Amino acid sequence: MGNKVSVVIPTYKRTGERLTKTIQSVLQQTYKNLEIIVVDDNGNPEYSKELVNALKMYPEIKYIAHRENRGACEARNTGILNSEGEFIAFLDDDDTWESNKIEKQLDKFNKPNIGLVYCGIKYYYEKNDKVEYKSAIKYDDPCRELLMHNYIGSTSCGIVRKTCAIAVGMFDKNLKSGQDLDFWYRIAEKYEVDCVEECLLNYTIYTEDTITSNINNRLESNLYLKEKYGSRIKHDTELITIYNLKILKAYLKLKQPIKAAKHIKKSIIERELSLKHALQSILR
Structure with a gap:
């Protein structure tokens, strides 16, 4: 079946319907040796009640609830520490994947020192229904390029080796923004990174993001x-x-x-x- 991939989905103030769409894009993956972990970071019984009801149709999903809101970084770290897979794929609760995303990215882990594989992103702009395709690019000096701008993008486009994620200290809880850039940078400092050029992540940019x-x-x-x-x-x-x-x-x-x-x-x-x-x- 191949190596197990743990899919970590942190969620905060999302409806059960939206989370269900995200989960369905994981279940429809062509690669099947998967573990799905939903980390409920609401710290609020009312929000959590809706999520628990939505997840009843997915008994195979590992559900973990924080007693209080601790932020996206700590939610992802909780998922990493409670995962069983050799690889970790991150997926935000309002993003979806193309069905062959995991399969294509895992094929790139063909050397033991590769710690991260990312992919291209399809951006949907809520304000004007615009769609933008951004293919993934591989740079000779990924660390410097990341400090210039986050050319890799959202955490939802990356798959990492679990051992590498833990070795670099996982996500920095001091960051409210730029957590993905910081995490990618620390992995690129110690390990090789590679990419699949295709846009395999569907990412929505909401009006309130500004x-x-x-x-x-x-x-x-x-x-x-x-x-x-x-x-x-x-x-x-x-x-x-x-x-x-x-x-x-x-x-x-x-x-x-x-x-x-x-x-x-x-x-x-x-x-x-x-x-x-x-x-x-x-x-x-």
Whole structure:
């Protein structure tokens, strides 16, 4: 039957109907040696009641409920620690997969040092029904490229070896945004990564994804990641410029001009801003 793949689905404030669509896309996989783990991170009996009722038709699913809301990172970590598979596939509760996703990605784990295989993503925009296809790209220096931008994308597109996920410390619970980038980066630091170019993940971008709270989360995450990977970022003029511009843009979007001015002044004084790379970034 091949190696077992544990599919970890964290869920928070989703309807049973939406979660059912996500689960069905797993059950329809051409690869069958699967374990499905739903981690209920609601910490709320009313939300959980609906999920439990929806899951009654799937007695084979392992259901784990957090007593309180602990966030997506800890929910995924709970799934990893309670999994039995050699490989872990992550799937958010509002995403779906093409039926051959797992089969095609597992074929790429043809060397023992490959820790991560990702795939292309089909983006659905709720606001205007636009569909965008983004094929997966493999880079020679995945770590640097990830710090430039998360070219891999959502956690729902990745499959990892369980031993590798645990070895790098799993997901960083300090992050409210950019958890996927950080996790991919730490795996790419220690192991090889590969991809399937095809768009095997269906990912919906909702209108509410642009709300202020998400900008706050991105700001906090960029400040945190700049500090966390400072030794790599600060000695690379292009990288440090990009991070400072991300932070500057967040302050401006949040209508905090004083903090934006202080940030840019500090960046100039500490020589963490390159005019050349700033212009290149803006013109991209």
